[in-house]
Amino acid sequence: ETVSYGHPQRLRYTLDNDLLTPEQRLFYEENGFLLIRNLVSKQDIDRFRGEFERICRQEIKVPGLVVMRDVAIAKSEFVPDQRAVSKVQDFQEDPELFRYCSLPKILKYVECFIGPNIMAMHTMLINKPPDAGKKTSRHPMHQDLHYFPFRPVDRIVCAWTAMETVNRQNGCLVVLPGSHKGTLQEHDYPEWEGGVNKMYHGVRDYDPEHPRVHLEMEKGDTVFFHPLLIHGSGMNQTQGFRKAISCHYASGDCYYIDVKGTTQENIEKEVKEIIVRRHAVGDELTFKDTWAIRGRLVQGERISM
Ligand SMILES: CC(C)CC(=O)SCCNC(=O)CCNC(=O)[C@H](O)C(C)(C)COP(=O)(O)OP(=O)(O)OC[C@H]1O[C@@H](n2cnc3c(N)ncnc32)[C@H](O)[C@@H]1OP(=O)(O)O
């Protein structure tokens, strides 16, 4: 029998692969995130930026795209075309932006976490605006799994790439290392005086004293993180719009769950209200349908998603 000194290595959050070093693998296991410097080329990022600017100038129209403005701007009296876009979501029908989700460099890492069958489930380009003075540019601390009616949790991962320098000044990601080992927590709107953006739920009993790590990143740096990792982003105290592009991936053999009776019931309700208003449909479209429609296979097989 082998005598093992120290802790036996139980690897739960990563799969056997030829890419990650043992140190990188253990880092993700322990911390719930892994930062890879300089992964996406400057050329690719400049192309994504160009496409985003064309969308903002309304030179192209992308089916299904959700364009969001910061609540401080959306609720003010500004003329419509001067309103800044704080985020676009669901760009799966934009071939140029969606190229991000299929980049082989990204997928090689994604495969280490979720395996060879890869679905791109949720896409975002975040353009965090200069704070208008009410701290609404903050993103409250949350777990992305709150939004997702699919499992298993360990076969979901987010890739988030900085499109320029992101630091404490312009509101970099802030993470609670190791929080991915916990369970999904209750989420709700934080009680912030200046207002909170639509659907920006935060963990209900957020403890501001919990040790946190600010992920300062350069253009092209990419962080992969687990959907239970508690994270958010600080306010943008600069005059620039802080840009990042991201995709949430799930294994093609994940399955949908019914969130009725769980902590996710509140977000399901909000999503359904928006869909009904936007598409003038009734109850026939389920929370799970809204994900199945947006999901795109980017590698391997689509089995149960
Ligand atoms: C892991 C991942 C999933 C985590 C996340 O993504 S967390 C963030 C999730 N966020 C979302 O899914 C974005 C959802 N946003 C949207 O669907 C849209 O942007 C909407 C908020 C519905 C606005 O849609 P839009 O078509 O632009 O509608 P309107 O401009 O006519 O506004 C309709 C009413 O909504 C208000 N509104 C617009 N933007 C925001 C905002 N950022 N925060 C809070 N309220 C907002 C707007 O003032 C208007 O309100 P009323 O005048 O009807 O009272």
Ligand SMILES: Nc1ncnc2c1ncn2[C@@H]1O[C@H](COP(=O)(O)OP(=O)(O)OP(=O)(O)O)[C@@H](O)[C@H]1O
């Ligand atoms: N009550 C709260 N509930 C949920 N999230 C919160 C709460 N308070 C702060 N946060 C989040 O904590 C993170 C860091 O917030 P904030 O910008 O205030 O500080 P910081 O950026 O860490 O500090 P500094 O601005 O000094 O660099 C952000 O994600 C912010 O949205």
Ligand SMILES: O=C(O)CCC(=O)C(=O)O
């Ligand atoms: O880019 C950011 O500020 C974080 C966004 C985020 O965590 C999210 O939308 O789920």
Ligand SMILES: [Fe+2]
């Ligand atoms: Fe998030």
Ligand SMILES: [Mg+2]
């Ligand atoms: Mg800050």
